[in-house]
Amino acid sequence: xxxxxxxxxxxxxxxxxxxxxxxxxxxxxxxxxxxxxxxxxxxxxxxxxxxxxxxxxxxxxxxxxxxxxxxxxxxxxxxxxxxxxxxxxxxxxxxxxxxxxxxxxxxxxxxxxxxxxxxxxxxxxxxxxxxxxxxxxxxxxxxxxxxxxxxxxxxxxxxxxxxxxxxxxxxxxxxxxxxxxxxxxxxxxxxxxxxxxxxxxxxxxxxxxxxxxxxxxxxxxxxxxxxxxxxxxxxxxxxxxxxxxxxxxxxxxxxxxxxxxxxxxxxxxxxxxxxxxxxxxxxxxxxxxxxxxx
Numbered sequence: 001x002x003x004x005x006x007x008x009x010x011x012x013x014x015x016x017x018x019x020x021x022x023x024x025x026x027x028x029x030x031x032x033x034x035x036x037x038x039x040x041x042x043x044x045x046x047x048x049x050x051x052x053x054x055x056x057x058x059x060x061x062x063x064x065x066x067x068x069x070x071x072x073x074x075x076x077x078x079x080x081x082x083x084x085x086x087x088x089x090x091x092x093x094x095x096x097x098x099x100x101x102x103x104x105x106x107x108x109x110x111x112x113x114x115x116x117x118x119x120x121x122x123x124x125x126x127x128x129x130x131x132x133x134x135x136x137x138x139x140x141x142x143x144x145x146x147x148x149x150x151x152x153x154x155x156x157x158x159x160x161x162x163x164x165x166x167x168x169x170x171x172x173x174x175x176x177x178x179x180x181x182x183x184x185x186x187x188x189x190x191x192x193x194x195x196x197x198x199x200x201x202x203x204x205x206x207x208x209x210x211x212x213x214x215x216x217x218x219x220x221x222x223x224x225x226x227x228x229x230x231x232x233x234x235x236x237x238x239x240x241x242x243x244x245x246x247x248x249x250x251x252x253x254x255x256x257x258x259x260x261x262x263x264x265x266x267x268x269x270x271x272x273x274x275x276x277x278x279x280x281x282x283x284x285x286x287x288x289x290x291x292x293x294x
Contacts, residue, residue: 006048008057010073014042018258018284019068019231021046023060025132026164027053056187063185067231098139101170117173121164121195134255135166137280137287138229141253142170144278145225145289148251149175154224158182158245160238161230161256165192165207171225172204180218181207213241222247232257236268243272249294251277255287262286 008028012020017033021044025031028046048054058075065072101117154175159168162181171179181192192207208217212234224247228235235254246252252274257265259281266276266288274290281287 006051006054007078008046008048008054008075009043009078010061010075011041011043012073013070014040016064016068016070017042017044020044020061020064022132022134022256022285023064024057027057027060059185059187064231067234098136100143101139101173103166119166119169119173119199121166121169121199133282133285134229134257134287137282137285138167138227138253138255139170140280141255141278141287141289142167142174142225142227145251145253146174148249148291149224153177156180156221156223157225157227158218158223160213160226160228160242161234162192162207163188163229165195165205167227167229167253168192168205168207169195169199169201171227172201176204177224179205180221181205182210182215182218183207184209184211212238213245218245221245222250224250225253226250227253229255232261232265235265239268239272242269243274243292246292248292250292252290252292253287254290255285257286258284259286262288266290 021031021033024046028048031044031046033042033044046057048057054077061075062072101119103119103121154177156177157168157171157175157179159165159171159179159181162168162183165181168179168181171177183189183192186209189207189209193202196202196205196207206217208215210218213219223245226242226246228238228242235257242252252269254265254269262279269290270276273293275293277289277291279286279288
């Protein structure tokens with residue numbers, strides 16, 4: 001078949017290419033960039049089959065640029081005709097299994113995955129469909145920390161930088177506890193609420209828009225588990241505030257950064273009284289499990 005795809009391209013500093021590619025991965029069908037040692041910039045090229053994602057991609061690029069403190073790159077849109085492709089090559093709607101969870105991106109059957117825990121999270125205007133390495137790493141980590149709560153189950157959780165709300169929903173399914181899902185982007189908060197309703201979790205999870213840990217709703221509680229899948233720089237910047245809201249003995253799960261940034265992120269949290277438990281590496285991406293000292 002012949003397929004008309006929208007090509008999106010923009011130029012970024014080479015050091016930020018993985019971050020930009022990661023940030024738009026939920027809204028595109030493929031994304032790539034070239035490493036050229038002779039220049040400090042590189043062009044990111046992505047293809048999409050759903051034109052409604054264009055606005056979401058531009059908003060994400062704007063948000064990442066703001067966090068990275070750089071000028072927003074100019075986004076170029078073109079239509080490309082691709083010959084002799086199958087639909088399965090460009091669509092990513094099949095269920096994926098991560099730990100005890102099966103995550104759907106559409107109305108597909110999960111009968112072959114029973115008795116797994118099911119979540120329905122379509123790709124949309126917020127990051128977190130379960131397909132990126134960092135999200136997978138966080139879900140695997142959440143599946144591994146039961147042993148730390150063998151005597152008393154966790155009482156409250158926080159998903160900082162919640163995006164679609166996927167990590168908050170995983171925590172709610174695992175431990176049936178109240179959770180705050182917080183994101184700096186109000187659009188992500190709206191999408192999170194839509195996903196909570198779709199998965200029957202509105203009573204467990206309270207979604208808010210907040211810059212970091214300063215929201216009164218967040219500061220009103222101490223948390224047994226905090227998951228934060230954002231960028232390396234804001235993780236480092238927020239490490240002190242995280243130490244304030246986490247209970248002694250509480251667990252933190254950190255992701256959203258590359259292997260090269262692991263020590264930077266980890267050392268920032270070790271200085272706040274956390275200690276290292278485990279790391280999960282998928283591709284070039286790292287997820288850290290740390291614990292606050294008792």
